[in-house]
Amino acid sequence: xxxxxxxxxxxxxxxxxxxxxxxxxxxxxxxxxxxxxxxxxxxxxxxxxxxxxxxxxxxxxxxxxxxxxxxxxxxxxxxxxxxxxxxxxxxxxxxxxxxxxxxxxxxxxxxxxxxxxxxxxxxxxxxxxxxxxxxxxxxxxxxxxxxxxxxxxxxxxxxxxxxxxxxxxxxxxxxxxxxxxxxxxxxxxxxxxxxxxxxxxxxxxxxxxxxxxxxxxxxxxxxxxxxxxxxxxxxxxxxxxxxxxxxxxxxx
Amino acid sequence: xxxxxxxxxxxxxxxxxxxxxxxxxxxxxxxxxxxxxxxxxxxxxxxxxxxxxxxxxxxxxxxxxxxxxxxxxxxxxxxxxxxxxxxxxxxxxxxxxxxxxxxxxxxxxxxxxxxxxxxxxxxxxxxxxxxxxxxxxxxxxxxxxxxxxxxxxxxxxxxxxxxxxxxxxxxxxxxxxxxxxxxxxxxxxxxxxxxxxxxxxxxxxxxxxxxxxxxxxxxxxxxxxxxxxxxxxxxxxxxxxxxxxxxxxxxxxxx
Numbered sequence: 001x002x003x004x005x006x007x008x009x010x011x012x013x014x015x016x017x018x019x020x021x022x023x024x025x026x027x028x029x030x031x032x033x034x035x036x037x038x039x040x041x042x043x044x045x046x047x048x049x050x051x052x053x054x055x056x057x058x059x060x061x062x063x064x065x066x067x068x069x070x071x072x073x074x075x076x077x078x079x080x081x082x083x084x085x086x087x088x089x090x091x092x093x094x095x096x097x098x099x100x101x102x103x104x105x106x107x108x109x110x111x112x113x114x115x116x117x118x119x120x121x122x123x124x125x126x127x128x129x130x131x132x133x134x135x136x137x138x139x140x141x142x143x144x145x146x147x148x149x150x151x152x153x154x155x156x157x158x159x160x161x162x163x164x165x166x167x168x169x170x171x172x173x174x175x176x177x178x179x180x181x182x183x184x185x186x187x188x189x190x191x192x193x194x195x196x197x198x199x200x201x202x203x204x205x206x207x208x209x210x211x212x213x214x215x216x217x218x219x220x221x222x223x224x225x226x227x228x229x230x231x232x233x234x235x236x237x238x239x240x241x242x243x244x245x246x247x248x249x250x251x252x
Numbered sequence: 253x254x255x256x257x258x259x260x261x262x263x264x265x266x267x268x269x270x271x272x273x274x275x276x277x278x279x280x281x282x283x284x285x286x287x288x289x290x291x292x293x294x295x296x297x298x299x300x301x302x303x304x305x306x307x308x309x310x311x312x313x314x315x316x317x318x319x320x321x322x323x324x325x326x327x328x329x330x331x332x333x334x335x336x337x338x339x340x341x342x343x344x345x346x347x348x349x350x351x352x353x354x355x356x357x358x359x360x361x362x363x364x365x366x367x368x369x370x371x372x373x374x375x376x377x378x379x380x381x382x383x384x385x386x387x388x389x390x391x392x393x394x395x396x397x398x399x400x401x402x403x404x405x406x407x408x409x410x411x412x413x414x415x416x417x418x419x420x421x422x423x424x425x426x427x428x429x430x431x432x433x434x435x436x437x438x439x440x441x442x443x444x445x446x447x448x449x450x451x452x453x454x455x456x457x458x459x460x461x462x463x464x465x466x467x468x469x470x471x472x473x474x475x476x477x478x479x480x481x482x483x484x485x486x487x488x489x490x491x492x493x494x495x496x497x498x499x500x501x502x503x504x505x506x507x
Contacts (some may be wrong), residue, residue: 014505022418071504075348078501092347099343103274112270115263116347124262 001087002049003199004073004168008082011068013042042068045082046225048218050168055200057214057232059207059239064220066203070170073201088167091117102146106137106156109145113160127163134189135159136182151179158186162193169193169200187213211236260350267357275361287368290324301437309439311468314380318463319436321366321373322394326402326456327427329362333406334413334420341507351503352496355406363399377467387466393478394462400485401455407492411499414506434460455484 016037017029029035043065050056058066071077074090099116100109110131114124132138135155140148148156162169171190190213193200204210210217210232217235219226227235241247276282297316306312336355337344344351377384413419434457440448451457458481465473 018415019506020417023416023422024418026416071345076345076501077504090348099346101270101274103277104270108269108273112266115266116343116349118259119262120259121262121265 001051002085003052003087005049005085006069006073006079006082007047007084009043009046009069009072009079009084010041010081011043011065011072011077012039012080013068014039041223043072043220044223044225046218046220047082048216048225048228050199050201050216052199053195053197054215055202055213056216056218057210058201058203058218058220059205059210059236060220060226061243063222065223066220067172069220070172070201070203073168074170086168089118090168090170091161091166092170092172100145100153100157102144104145105142106132106145106148107141110156110160113157117161117166131156131159131163134163151182155182158189162186162189165193165196165198167199169198170203171200172203207236207240260353263349264353264357267353268360271357271361286365287372290320290369291372293324294320297437305438311380311382314377314382314468315439315464316437317373317376318467319434319460321369322398322460322463323431323434323436323456324369325362325366325398326405327431328365329359329402330405330409331420331423331427332362333358333402334409334423336406337410337414337503338507345504345507351500352407352493355410356403359399359403359406362402382467383470385470387470387472390466390472391463394459394481397455397481397485398459400489401459404485404488404490404492407496408488411492411495411503414499414503430454430456433457436460452480455481455488458484 014037017035018026018037021029026035046065046069048056058069060066068077070092072079072084073086074092075086099113101112104112107128110128111121111124115121132141135152135158137148137152137156140152145153161171187209190200202210202214214232216228216230217232218228219235219239227238229235238247276286294317297320298313301316302312309315333355336358337351340351340354343349344354409419409423433451433454435451440451443451458477462473462477462481465471
């Protein structure tokens with residue numbers, strides 16, 4: 001049985017004048033008829049399914065709807081049409097620094113992040129040492145978080161998210177952060193997580209990474225699903241050809 | 253259900269810790285200051301108003317303190333609660349967490365401050381020769397109503413603030429108005445009975461008056477008074493919860 005299944009998922013996004021305006025401005029624009037809201041489909045008819053232990057790579061150029069799809073997978077957004085079914089917990093590996101507080105120490109941030117990702121205090125007490133060792137931040141654990149370098153911050157974020165065995169792990173453009181040694185170590189850890197039974201979704205612009213790690217690929221273009229399947233190399237090849245302008249995709 | 257509650261409890265505790273540490277920056281003075289500032293405000297009000305109203309109102313210092321105590325808790329927790337969602341935007345746009353926890357955790361700070369000020373209030377009562385009776389225990393009731401009201405208004409404001417960023421200024425104007433309408437430094441006895449009834453629309457006034465009836469008059473408000481006060485608090489809380497439920501997945505678009 002699929003651990004994660006998305007069926008005909010379409011997500012409508014709205015943008016427009018309503019951002020960052022105040023009540024006064026809103027009233028004025030409503031009155032003068034200047035209030036515009038544009039809707040667009042960030043994702044249209046996307047379907048995929050994942051079995052336990054598989055790793056899905058999502059590829060596509062900017063604006064393809066990858067991040068929006070991930071938001072729906074993690075439950076932050078609801079699909080406008082279609083449905084997504086999840087069995088088990090979803091842990092998102094956040095972008096660098098978001099959800100961390102600069103004033104708190106590394107240790108406090110680790111616990112806060114752990115709590116945000118839905119782990120229990122007992123679990124965090126048990127795994128904290130492991131996390132800090134893996135992130136190689138032992139001597140920094142009582143320093144304010146803002147004193148860390150950006151590489152160190154992402155190391156911590158990565159360590160918390162993957163030492164904790166979620167059922168579904170989402171990685172959004174993160175493996176490329178950190179120095180050479182750490183990114184090798186993290187790729188190694190990723191493989192361990194996958195073989196350990198975690199289902200993983202990787203969003204990456206680095207095709208070599210997708211080819212190397214993923215067992216399934218989903219190719220999105222401007223919100224539409226171009227291809228989905230287990231033929232990782234084939235899809236990546238065609239995506240590369242498309243990027244080089246050697247292949248055009250038929251828009252239905 | 254229980255597991256979910258436990259999970260949220262851990263997150264809630266960590267959020268409270270974070271808010272506490274970032275607010276006071278681990279200084280003792282930071283904590284003392286937040287108790288001191290309502291006291292200084294009280295002093296200013298006392299200096300200005302005691303010559304006008306002090307003769308006609310018995311126990312005027314306590315009378316003033318009742319108003320200040322309640323109003324400053326309301327003011328602090330609503331205006332700080334307003335930023336609870338926006339301030340945590342980079343968290344809830346990335347992780348699916350119950351959003352009301354951010355507001356609740358901010359509210360804990362204000363509740364602690366209120367508790368400390370309440371202790372000072374009791375000391376003041378002693379100096380003002382107030383007799384302590386068993387009825388003081390009843391003060392728990394308006395405190396619960398006030399907390400519920402604060403949470404409710406906080407939920408409403410923090411949601412509105414996501415949509416309209418000038419809410420902060422509008423709210424600060426409104427709280428000024430509310431302060432004058434809450435009879436903090438004057439007495440409503442000079443108004444006509446109809447006018448006095450109109451004051452009861454304001455839940456903050458109701459709570460202040462409850463305090464005064466218990467502490468200064470040594471008596472007890474009527475059952476209807478209890479009901480009305482709770483109804484107003486529950487109404488605010490209900491609207492707040494409804495807004496969070498309705499816009500739970502839409503806040504994202506505004507950030």
